[in-house]
Amino acid sequence: MDRITEVQNEALSAIESAQSPEELQQVRIKYLGKKGSIQALMSEMKSLSKEEKPVFGQKVNLCKQAVSEAIEKAQAQLEAKALEAQLIKDKLDITLNGTKSEKGTMHPLHMIQQEIEDLFIGMGYKIAEGPEVEEDYYNFELANIPKDHPAREMQDTFYIDPNTLLRTHTTAMQMRELEKAKGQTPIKLICPGKVYRRDDDDATHSHQFTQCEGLVVGEHITLADLKGTLEFMANRMFGEGRQIRFRPSYFPFTEPSVEVDVSCPFCNGKGCNVCKGSGWIEILGAGMVHPHVLEMNGFDSEKCTGFAFGVGLERVAMLKYGIDDIRNFYINDERFLKTFDRFD
Amino acid sequence: MRLSYKWLSEYVDLSGISPEELADKMTTAGLEVEGIEPLAQGTHLVIGEVLSSEDVEGTHLHITQTRIGDKPEDVLQIVCGAPNCRAGLKVIVALDGAELPGGTIHVRPLRGIDSNGMLCALYELGVDKKYLTEYQCSGIEELPADAPVGETDVLGYLGYDDTVLDVSLTPNRADCSSMWNMAKEVGAILHREVKWPDYAGKADIGEEGTFRVSSATEKCSAFLGKVVNHVEVGPSPKWMVNYLHAAGMNSINNVVDISNFVMLETGQPLHYYNLAKLPAREITVVDDIEMKMTALDGVEFEIQKGDLVITTGGQPTGIAGIMGGEESMIDETTNAIFIEAANFDATSVRRSSIRLNLITEAAQRFTKGLEPLSMQKAVDRSVELLTKYANASGFEKTVSCGDFTYEPKVVKETLTHCNDLLGTEFTMDQVKEVLTWLDFKPEINGDEITCTIPSYRTDIERQADIDEEIIRLIGFDSLKSTLPFMEATVGRLTxxxxxxxxxxxxxxxxxxxxxxxxxxxxxxxxxxxxxxxxxxxxxxxxxxxxxxxxxxxxxxxxxxxxxxxxxxxxxxxxxxxxxxxxxxxxxxxxxxxxxxxxxxxxxxxxxxxxxxxxxxxxxxxxxxxxxxxxxxxxxxxxxxxxxxxxxxxxxxxxxxxxxxxxxxxxxxxxxxxxxxxxxxxxxxxxxxxxxxxTRGTRMKFVPLERYPAVSRDIAVVTDRETSAQQITNTINKAGGKLLRNVEIFDIYEGEHVEAGKKSVALRVTYQAADHTLKEEEISTVHKAILDALAKKLNAELRA
CATH class of the missing domain: 3.30.930.10 (Bira Bifunctional Protein; Domain 2)
Incomplete structure (x- = not known):
């Protein structure tokens, strides 16, 4: 009997002193293996009497169970210890840079354009498109700028032949859309695009630039509607709380015509460098569609009215992001492009 | 345009309104003022008399004793470097602390000599050198002998107590480049009475003469001419010189100045010819000659067909509406003149002036278009001023050619339509007030307003133009913000x-x-x-x-x-x-x-x-x-x-x-x-x-495969020239319906691969939609693939 206790104590002490899973495995083999000490005890049973056998067997089993349990427990402990050691070994320098994941950037002019597009799509406008190589008829004639109007002078326009030119304003698209509508309302659209004028390129002038115009024609469209619409747009583009101000102006295709100022988003109208102390920045031209323009395009100017507005996207981007030279938009220096790499 | 505040106040009372306030109100009403500048500047100025002037040896300096008042202490020692500094001169003295455009004057010794101020040239007060003679620019200003010593309002004495507003006119408001019309506009903005000088009918004098005018081209729609058989050429009155300066023009002599002054007043470009130098007593406007001619400034120009030219006796004497000829120029010897006030075609004048690079004041005005009555106004006013300031007499009856019919435009608008377009709630009283101040003579009949438009407002043609006048003069501040109320439309991208x-x-x-x-x-x-x-x-x-x-x-x-x-x-x-x-x-x-x-x-x-x-x-x-x-x-x-x-x-x-x-x-x-x-x-x-x-293939869900796929990797050696497409095509064809995918995952050339060959590693995937594939099925297909590769591409399984 004592033999069993002896083996058990010996085993337990061996388990306790095992330092690694390998050592523990040796212990397991030594005591629980087929040729192990505990198995050897079982073989001793043969020499026992019939009565003694069950008692002995039971004791050996208890011993086996105790040793097994101790091994399991020790195993778990050793594994935990090994894992802990591994974790320490796996330690990273968390201050090293993460793997580079640079995404490309949208051109700032298109960022502004898309912002305007999304705003107006949300209000039920469509986005019109039209050719950059345009007919004189759409660029000027239908826009109430007849032949001999000073605005048509050669020095302002890139003519290709007497009837063809590079469009000087996105108004040409408005005219195409008005003509296409054949006198049917409602019309609600914006028309962004490249335009061209004979300007020498410098910090503030570019022979190629980008405009976005808007046009609404329907019954009972008012100048107050224009103001509300532009206020909406100003708030979207320059942040909530913008106010707008109309000043009388002149465009051949609108009457009344207005210049639109937005309260300066940089100083909140208090006066700063950007607004040159005035508290306002001039940003848009707008007006009620000239009745003659409506008539030329087949609309009854007694029945329908409309408003139109236009904005230069370079100017908006330059104001918004503090860009000092318009040529940056077309040079495409990667450092410039990478400036516009985030949510706005 | 350059707008003189002082000149403007001759027509409309500006009391209580500073140039800055005026500028603000004009800008708000659509006449954008881009700059405000005084004609001349200076504080602590006084008129003095140089009592004595001694040269300082070895320098260009003079030590003067200058009297600036009547008391004994009013004699100051002032050092001056101007070559024309001498005893007896009446001069402009800037005293200690004077603020001049160039800076502040501080009293301090000059080369050790006490100096108690500065004797000034006009340009030192900010007068543009282009209005001054070379002599005036080279020294101090020499005031007239009767200049009052001790007068401290020096700018007022000089007539330079004026402020110039730089107004940017939109193309539709060319009428405002006339001082008279600008005054009407300002009157409408300020709600103040405007008084033009009494000009009407002043030219209705003179006997029938022999001078005749005619035009051989439609591009001169009307021409007024008047012979003045006696004028006396001399200097202009000072006020006129100052107004011309304020407007950006130089003074030449009284007769030429009057032609410019009247142009600035009425907007009508004028040309005065030296009558004695016209070879014939007739003027014909033509547009079909080619030749060289010398213009007023002595430069030779090439005249082409299409250019409007003034001829007399068959000889060109001026480029119509742009510049006169040198031959008939007014000078000191002129004693009789011919006045021309005509309407030349805007496009023709513009084209010629651009081609000849002669963008003159006159040309710019023709280019923007004239109002129908300005020719008569200008001739009337010329007669008035020539009589007063050039002792003119011997007028002949005005001669003319072309069409002078004029009917005032009448435009009708209704209050309802106006408010509908603007989205406003203006009352008839508000609207009537604006239109009355604009001189549109509104007649109200119920909702209807009938306006009779002044001749100079050529931009007003229809209802919307009237509406614009109303809102810009009442002010946009009253405008509400609304959104269009209309049929719903869907906004979407194409x-x-x-x-x-x-x-x-x-x-x-x-x-x-x-x-x-x-x-x-x-x-x-x-x-x-x-x-x-x-x-x-x-x-x-x-x-x-x-x-x-x-x-x-x-x-x-x-x-x-x-x-x-x-x-x-x-x-x-x-x-x-x-x-x-x-x-x-x-x-x-x-x-x-x-x-x-x-x-x-x-x-x-x-x-x-x-x-x-x-x-x-x-x-x-x-x-x-x-x-x-x-x-x-x-x-x-x-x-x-x-x-x-x-x-x-x-x-x-x-x-x-x-x-x-x-x-x-x-x-x-x-x-x-x-x-x-x-x-x-x-x-x-x-x-x-x-x-x-083109329409892209639409997305459609295919039920997920229920039975497992089996992949086999193979490596084959093929010719280097065999393309990936050839290999995959071959496999696809041989693979039948169990083949799901072929993917090349490695290409190898070099050691262990024969030169000119390459090893291609592929993963072939098999799957069936309705059962789990059995080994025999896969093997059959796989073998077929390997056979096809060997047969068609000579590709062998790599050992």
């Missing part, structure tokens, strides 16, 4: 707009930056266009050779951008641009993509994604897939379209639905050299219109 956005998103997600390059390009870019649809469109009058053509492809613009970025050490750039290109055949929309270096690179984490041919191919395929174009619809073919700009063996044509879309691949090393490109650049230019017009 397929093309969606596709553009999708491509952009995908490009940016892959690290590419969007660029926008110029449309106008040089000849060389046209000669080297990629797949131009037709001949390039050239500008009629390019500004430079570099911007001569409208581009027919994006290739060179994009390579120029890469070149710029390489030159600026912006390494590993990749860009895309979507733009239209043009040719005589019409417009096309294209996508350009360029890689210059690695697409991704991180040395620390040992990552490098080369921007090579395969990266480009992968990007394009994933773009097309995203748009719904994939599988059999897409074909890659050998590049036969353009091997000049592309590497002949590292580029490919892209086709979709049997239509050519474009080429992608390495830029030809020889062409890259032209742009000094350091690295090998990979480029793609694709036509987008076909993608816009």
């Amino acid at each position: 397929p093309a707009q969606k596709i553009r956005r999708t491509i952009g998103e995908l490009m940016r997600a892959n690290g590419l930056n969007e660029i926008i390059t110029y449309t106008l390009v040089p000849q060389d870019y046209i000669d080297n266009a990629f797949d131009a649809a037709g001949d390039a469109i050239a500008l009629a009058m390019p500004m430079s050779d570099a911007k001569k053509y409208i581009r027919s492809s994006l290739l060179n613009s994009v390579l120029e951008c890469v070149q710029y970025n390489e030159a600026h050490q912006n390494n590993s750039c990749s860009f895309y641009e979507i733009s239209k290109v043009y040719s005589v055949k019409g417009e096309e929309e294209r996508l350009a993509v360029v890689f210059d270096g690695n697409l991704e690179e991180d040395k620390l984490h040992k990552i490098a994604k080369p921007g090579d041919f395969y990266a480009m191919k992968g990007l394009i395929m994933s773009m097309l897939k995203k748009l719904g174009f994939f599988g059999g619809r897409i074909q890659i073919r050998e590049n036969t379209k353009d091997t000049v700009h592309f590497h002949p063996f590292r580029s490919a044509e892209l086709w979709m639905d049997k239509k050519f879309l474009g080429v992608f691949g390495d830029i030809h090393p020889a062409y890259a050299k032209k742009f000094d490109l350091k690295k090998s650049v990979v480029y793609a230019e694709l036509k987008l219109d076909q993608l816009f017009e």
Whole structure:
């Protein structure tokens, strides 16, 4: 009997002193293996009497169970210890840079354009498109700028032949859309695009630039509607709380015509460098569609009215992001492009 | 225009309104004031008399004793460096603390000599040198002998106590370049009475004479002329000189000044001829001669057919509406004149003045168009002023040719229509007040307003014009903000707009930056266009050779951008641009993509994604897939379209639905050299219109496979020339319906592989929709594949 206790104590002490899973495995083999000490005890049973056998067997089993349990427990402990050691070994320098994941950037002019597009799509406008190589008829004639109007002078326009030119304003698209509508309302659209004028390129002038115009024609469209619409747009583009101000102006295709100022988003109208102390920045031209323009395009100017507005996207981007030279938009220096790499 | 505050106040009472306030109100009403500047400036000024002037030896200085008052202490010692400084002169003295445009005067000794102020030249008070004689510019101002010593309002004494507003006039308000009309406008803004000088009928004097005027061209619609048989040429009154200065014109003599002054008053350009120098007593306007002539400023000009020319006795004597001839110029010897007030065609005058580079005041006014009554006003006013200031007499009856009929325009508007257009709630009283101040003589009948428009408001033609007047003068502040109340419309992107956005998103997600390059390009870019649809469109009058053509492809613009970025050490750039290109055949929309270096690179984490041919191919395929174009619809073919700009063996044509879309691949090393490109650049230019017009394959869910797939890897050795497509096609054909996928995962050439051969490792995947595959099934198919590879491609299983 004592033999069993002896083996058990010996085993337990061996388990306790095992330092690694390998050592523990040796212990397991030594005591629980087929040729192990505990198995050897079982073989001793043969020499026992019939009565003694069950008692002995039971004791050996208890011993086996105790040793097994101790091994399991020790195993778990050793594994935990090994894992802990591994974790320490796996330690990273968390201050090293993460793997580079640079995404490309949208051109700032298109960022502004898309912002305007999304705003107006949300209000039920469509986005019109039209050719950059345009007919004189759409660029000027239908826009109430007849032949001999000073605005048509050669020095302002890139003519290709007497009837063809590079469009000087996105108004040409408005005219195409008005003509296409054949006198049917409602019309609600914006028309962004490249335009061209004979300007020498410098910090503030570019022979190629980008405009976005808007046009609404329907019954009972008012100048107050224009103001509300532009206020909406100003708030979207320059942040909530913008106010707008109309000043009388002149465009051949609108009457009344207005210049639109937005309260300066940089100083909140208090006066700063950007607004040159005035508290306002001039940003848009707008007006009620000239009745003659409506008539030329087949609309009854007694029945329908409309408003139109236009904005230069370079100017908006330059104001918004503090860009000092318009040529940056077309040079495409990667450092410039990478400036516009985030949510706005 | 330059608007003199003082001159304006001759017609409209400006008391209580500073130039700044006036400027604000004008700007609010649509006459934008861009600048305000005093005609001359200076504080602590006084008129003095030089009692004595002693030269300081060895210098250009004089020590003066200058009297600035009657008391003994009013004699100051002032040192002056002007050569004309001498005893007896009446001078302008700036005292200690005087603020002059050039700075503040502080009393301090000059070269050790006490000096208690400064004797001034007019330009030192800010008077523009262009209005001063050379003598005036070279020394101190010499005031008249009767100038009152001790007078401290020196600017007032000089007539320079004026402020000039720089007003930017919109093209429709050319009427305001006349002082009289500007006064009416200001009166309407301020609600103040406007008084024009009494001019009407002043020219209705004189006996019938023999002088005749006529026009041989329709481009002179009307001509008024008047002979003045006696004038005395001399200096102009000081006030007139000052007003001319304020307006930006110089004084010449009283007669010429009157012609300019009346032009500024009425807006009508005038020309006065020296009557004695006209070879005949007749003037004919013609537009069909070619010759050289010398104009007023002594320069010779080439007259062409189409230029309006004033002739007398068959000889040209002036370029109509632009400049008179030298021969008949008014000078000190002139004692009789002929007055011309005519209406010349705006376009003709504009064209001639631009061609001859003679953008004169007169030409600018003709260019903007005249009002119908200004000719008569100008002749009337000329008679009045010539009589008063040039002792004119011997007037002959006014002669004329052309059409002078004039009916005032009548425009009707209703209050309802006005408020409907503006979205306002103006009352009839408000509206009537505005229109009355504008001199539109509104007659109210119920809701209807009938306006009789003054002759000079040529811009007012219809209801909307009246409405604009109403709102701009009542003010836009009263305008509410509303949104259009109309039938609902759906706002959405067109397929093309969606596709553009999708491509952009995908490009940016892959690290590419969007660029926008110029449309106008040089000849060389046209000669080297990629797949131009037709001949390039050239500008009629390019500004430079570099911007001569409208581009027919994006290739060179994009390579120029890469070149710029390489030159600026912006390494590993990749860009895309979507733009239209043009040719005589019409417009096309294209996508350009360029890689210059690695697409991704991180040395620390040992990552490098080369921007090579395969990266480009992968990007394009994933773009097309995203748009719904994939599988059999897409074909890659050998590049036969353009091997000049592309590497002949590292580029490919892209086709979709049997239509050519474009080429992608390495830029030809020889062409890259032209742009000094350091690295090998990979480029793609694709036509987008076909993608816009074609529908992509729609997304549809296919039930997930229920039985497992089985993969087998094989490695075969084939000829080096055997393409991946040949291998996969062969396998696809032999594989039957159990074959699901073939993927090449390794290509190997070198050791253990015979020269001229390559080893291709493939993973072949089998699957059945309705059962788990059995080993025999797979083996049968797999064997068929290996047999086909061996038979068709001479590809053997690698040992």
